[in-house]
Amino acid sequence: MPTISALHPPSLRLLLTAIGLVALLAIGCGNDGDGGPDMATIGDANAPDLGVAAASASASVVKGEDLPNIPTPLPALGDTALAAEAARVEAEDAGVRAAMTPSPGLGDPLCPFGGSSSTSIQGTTTTTTYVQCQPADGVTFDGAIVVAVTLGSDSFTSRTEYDQFCVTIEGAIGGAPQCYDGQATTIRCTGIQEPETFECTFSTSAEGLDGRTYEITNPTLEGNDQTGYLVSAEVEDPDRGIIGFDTTEPIFFECVNGAPSAGSIDYFGAGDTSATIDFLDCDTFDICFPDVCMSYDWSDYGLDPEPVL
Secondary structure, eight states: OOOGGGGOOGGGHHHHHHHHHHOOOOOOOOOOOOOOOOBOOOOTTTHHHHHHHHHHHHHHHHHGGGOOOOOOOOOOOSSSHHHHHHHHHHHHHHHHHHHHOOOSOSSOTTOTTSOEEEEEEETTEEEEEEEEEEEETTEEEEEEEEEEEEEOSSEEEEEEEEEEEEEEETTOTTOOOEEESSOEEEEEEEOTTOGGGOEEEEEEEEEOTTSOEEEEEEEEEEEETTTEEEEEEEEEETTTEEEEEEEEEEEEOOOTTSOOOEEEEEEEOGGGOEEEEEEOSSSEEEEEOSSOEEEEEGGGGTOOOOOOO
């Protein structure tokens, strides 16, 4: 499982640091319960829908390269592994932050280069609303970020949700704001009192290709538009449970409707059950379970047919 530092894609370092400058949290204590959904058992009836879940998760991970995952400040817990990890990440980004820190006394401390912000706290949930807020020169925030924090006896969970939140970066390719509405990211760390057992998991939720919301945990991503993408993760289908998946053939996203245009994914569930989804073109895909393959149309899952050029 990745540590906190693994959650910082290098391409987002500047943006993450800018957001980190203005994130305010109320750190509180609450019950951190265990439990959750079970692994799905893949069968004839649910294999197509679970394949769509894996496809949706892979598309979300690829598109999520630009999602501004906020590095939430960690609570001061004394001489623990969590505090040590926070300090290490803090030191790692110190040089970039120093270069972006403005002169003091420039108005709103969250928006020192212009604009405004407001923060409300309810229990352990903090909502910060930005109006043309400029936390750094050339970076503008609009919208709201909601952060809910829970401390358990040996765990820490922070969930960040974006509410019509847009980031504009001066000089960025395309020039248009990057906007996020309804997406959420969660960091959960356990073993915070014992350095040898300390570990963190990262998950994000986003709307899938079929319009449903999926929870994606510990994604990995390699590749690019030219070579295709290799993606792996666990994804929670909101109705059927959790599956894991790995890319077996690089996935390409060249479809106007958002569907994968080529590639293959193996996905697996409880009891050694597994299946494969093969992306044939922008309109159809095959589901193979266990050794029989059947074709399906993306239009059955709400996607528009690919336009004929």
